[in-house]
Amino acid sequence: MIPISWYLLLSAALFCLGVVGFLVKRNLITVFMSIELMLNGVNLSFVAFAHQWHLVKGQIFVFFVMVVAAAEAAVGLAIIIAVFRARSTLAVDRIDLMKL
């Protein structure tokens, strides 16, 4: 049997990839995909724990996360399209209206 720590390490690796991608990528869509990566990294650890302790709660939670992620994708992509229409760019550095 594969020990749970392996799953967890994979989950952490996925999550860190997501964080790094979120921080370094310039394209808004790539940033968005990095967020999905982080969510799925977390999902993986949920499932791993659920399997380990024989509890169904963790698996249910994963479904919740997936639903939220789907909703987020819908809203997020709509925002991205709106931003692109307004600014004709998706470079995160240029979308800085909030700056003082």
Place this chain on the structure above:
Amino acid sequence: MNGLLHLWLVPLLPFAGFLINGVLGRRLPKSLVTAVSLLFPLASFLVVLGNAPGMFGANSKPLVEVLEQPWIQAGSVYVDFSFVLDHLSLVMLLIVTGVGFLIHIYSAGYMADDPGYARYFSYLNLFLFFMTTLVLAGNVLLMFVGWEGVGLASYLLIGFWFQKSSAANAGMKAFVVNRIGDFGFLIGIFLFLSEFHSLTFGAVAYQLSSQPELQGGIITVIALCLLVGATGKSAQLPLYVWLPDAMEGPTPVSALIHAATMVTAGVYMIARTHFIFDRSPFALTVVAIIGAATAFFAATIGLVQTDIKRVLAYSTVSQLGYMFLGCGVAAYSAAIFHLMTHAFFKALLFLAAGSVIHGIGGEQDMRRMGGLKRYMPVTYWTMTIAVLAIAGFPPLAAFFSKDAILNAAFMQGGLGKIFWFVGLVTALLTSFYMFRLWYLTFQGERHEHALEEHGAAVHARHDTKLTLEADHAHEPHESPWSMLGPLVILAILSIIGGWIGAGRFGAFLAPSVGTRSAEAASNTVEIVLTGLAVLVAALGWFIADRMYRARPGSADQLARSMSGPYNLLVNKYWVDELYQAVIVKPLLLTSRFVLNYVVDVAILGGAAWLLGAIASFSGAILQRWQSGNLRSYAAWLAAAAAVVLIYVLWIHSPSTLPIFNHGAGQ
């Protein structure tokens, strides 16, 4: 017997009058304002009268009315709204509401032409509200509320003509000087609470009666603190300076507040807390010394004043000194007796003086009066009765009451004999300056232009008064009957007020203030003392008669030949100047330089500036953080999360990493 008394009506009725006139007075017709302001005090007086018969029974008990709800309840401190009607407060209430009502009637005539008519009456009703609260109060704290309230009403009424800066300043002076006394009173209340764990008069008196060994010590301190409060409110040495200046207010106010009722609150308070003073012979002696000294001191100043109201003001201070002297020799009933007769004749004196001032168009300088007997006969005769009464001629009121105080002082022996002598000399001075006032005002020829050479300054003053007080034709005229009616009633009271006799009055008050155990005077001694008092009064009249009727001008000669003492008296011993130099000036300088520049500007302002500087400096640094770059925020977020994670996993609990251990164990 002890059914529903509705004592709370006594203060609340004038308060309703105050609210109506104070809020709506400007818009109401004048007749309605008058009706409201007269009817509410009258109703209050009737409530008192209605409750009075219950107190005359052989063994009538004090009636206590406590409102259900507690007022203050904090820890072991419990204070409620309790009103007590006992023999002492009944006498005081009858004076306050009765004389107060008469003065309200008088005011309707006196203030008839004043633009602030409604405001005046609302203040007057407010005063009655607080004064009746003070008198009825069943505990020290409620009394203090009334005490402060009458101070407020007094301030408002002294500065009633606030356009005149002297009136505004006099109001301020009264308030500030009273605050000094009130501070002492407040300390007294705190000590009272910490010593007896109760603020209720009855409870503390009962508590003390079960501890006969409790003498002096803390009791003396409490008594002296209360005394400080009393000297402020009752204008005794050394805090008397506000009362003469308080004459800037309308004359009926001087009569009601600054002669008949409010200034006697100090005497009332001492009588009310007599169970404390009784336990401290030292404090009682201090009371007597202050009283005797004030009586004499103020009387000497009164000898040379030329403003008719100021003579009366110093006379009031002096008579209050008598009352303190009475309290000081533990003759509380005699003091209250004098308080009552004084309320009658001094209110009468002030109202008559007001009638004179009203009749000759606002003039207050006695040197410009004279010969008014012909023009205002009713005022003249009532004033004559009042003068005879205050001088102490039998069978008028003050003869009995002053005699009672002097006898009690004499009977105390020791220091008491000195007090008696001072009182006797004061009686001589009193008789002299009252007859001086009488001669200058009513007898002789008119001196309307006697002081023309004083020129413009006098005229300017004269003119402002003309516009402020009612404006009238130059010919002196008698006042309207709304003013003369109260004069006549008060004159009757000044005659018969003393007939009840000090003995019977003392017996009536005995349940409230206790009876004195001093040895009774033998008849011969008493007759000799009384005879001396009358003789002294007659002597005062005789001297005044020589100086102001037989040989007019001899007074001026005497003043010139004794210019040293005369200047001392005319300048009122330079007490005001002394206070100005010793207290006011240093205080002002300290405030201006030390408190303003050092404390306010440097310390407080500096601290505020420093706080602002720290905030803006740290802001200048931290604003770089707010780059507006989303990814930098996210990086900070991630870094912080990592730090928290590291802390939880390795630093907070380094030995337990259950997941990995568990995983490794599989």
